[in-house]
Amino acid sequence: KQEVTQIPAALSVPEGENLVLNCSFTDSAIYNLQWFRQDPGKGLTSLLLIQSSQREQTSGRLNASLDKSSGRSTLYIAASQPGDSATYLCAVAGSARQLTFGSGTQLTVLP
Amino acid sequence: NAGVTQTPKFRVLKTGQSMTLLCAQDMNHEYMYWYRQDPGMGLRLIHYSVGEGTTAKGEVPDGYNVSRLKKQNFLLGLESAAPSQTSVYFCASRHGERGEQYFGPGTRLTVT
Numbered sequence: 001k002q003e004v005t006q007i008p009a010a011l012s013v014p015e016g017e018n019l020v021l022n023c024s025f026t027d028s029a030i031y032n033l034q035w036f037r038q039d040p041g042k043g044l045t046s047l048l049l050i051q052s053s054q055r056e057q058t059s060g061r062l063n064a065s066l067d068k069s070s071g072r073s074t075l076y077i078a079a080s081q082p083g084d085s086a087t088y089l090c091a092v093a094g095s096a097r098q099l100t101f102g103s104g105t106q107l108t109v110l111p
Numbered sequence: 112n113a114g115v116t117q118t119p120k121f122r123v124l125k126t127g128q129s130m131t132l133l134c135a136q137d138m139n140h141e142y143m144y145w146y147r148q149d150p151g152m153g154l155r156l157i158h159y160s161v162g163e164g165t166t167a168k169g170e171v172p173d174g175y176n177v178s179r180l181k182k183q184n185f186l187l188g189l190e191s192a193a194p195s196q197t198s199v200y201f202c203a204s205r206h207g208e209r210g211e212q213y214f215g216p217g218t219r220l221t222v223t
Contacts, residue, residue, distance in 0.1 A: 043217050091154075099156075
């Protein structure tokens with residue numbers, strides 16, 4: 001059974017810092033990995049999707065990498081802003097046609 | 112293009128009552144999912160569908176039923192609600208096994 005772990009569970013940084021969120025998974029037989037953002041009381045917003053054949057994806061200040069063989073992904077946020085404060089979730093898609101989610105990293109960016 | 116929509120947004124039920132949550136998507140996606148999200152438990156898959164007329168059980172299917180009579184709609188039913196089903200329910204859809212998953216805004220359900 002696929003298990004997804006996100007470290008740290010919570011992170012607080014001052015505005016302007018670059019930061020890295022980590023995601024690890026136990027079964028490397030995945031189709032893709034997706035990073036989401038969730039604001040309090042809201043749904044999930046897709047940030048980046050990395051297919052299993054890709055090493056990284058970039059969108060604006062966000063960069064996600066994937067190392068399938070070691071079962072790891074990172075989400076890099078450059079020049080963090082208070083508006084980046086949210087919970088960030090990673091999810092992997094495998095042969096069971098399901099997404100398995102991590103428990104998330106709650107990010108607070110202090111002004 | 113509304114994406115994924117959910118009806119209703121909020122609902123309060125008494126124990127034993129029944130209700131149906133509706134999920135609709137206008138992206139012609141084959142795959143649709145129902146999740147529940149609880150504090151400290153993360154997102155857990157209830158049921159999913161890989162196409163019109165098909166459904167399958169996820170991680171926590173007990174107490175729920177689903178139907179996918181039309182490709183664009185995925186219904187989640189609670190036949191006899193229990194307080195343990197108090198949660199936020201999310202619907203999602205995607206195009207195939209490699210597609211990006213899109214989420215609806217959620218339904219907050221309270222069972223008293």
